[in-house]
Amino acid sequence: MLVDQRDMAxxxxxxxxxxxxxxxxSSQSDGYELYGAVVIPSDxxxxxxxxxxxxDSQHSALTYRLFEGEEEAExxxxxxx
Numbered sequence: 001m002l003v004d005q006r007d008m009a010x011x012x013x014x015x016x017x018x019x020x021x022x023x024x025x026s027s028q029s030d031g032y033e034l035y036g037a038v039v040i041p042s043d044x045x046x047x048x049x050x051x052x053x054x055x056d057s058q059h060s061a062l063t064y065r066l067f068e069g070e071e072e073a074e075x076x077x078x079x080x081x
Contacts, residue, residue, distance in 0.1 A: 001036045002073055008041040035080055036064035037073035 067073040
């Protein structure tokens with residue numbers, strides 16, 4: 001999964017809740033691993049929101065990496081098994 005958050009606004013409480021309830025919970029309960037390449041926000045004030053979601057993901061089936069650009073993120077996803 002490629003998550004491009006470059007244009008993300010600083011506050012995203014609803015999105016964090018949705019990610020936790022849908023992606024993180026379903027991947028764990030369904031028994032599959034989920035890979036996420038996250039392109040970090042350009043707005044430095046939005047970056048703490050990304051960190052909150054990523055901290056929550058440590059107890060799920062999500063394996064993720066953070067990237068500055070989309071090309072790097074796509075290359076990492078392509079090399080996965």
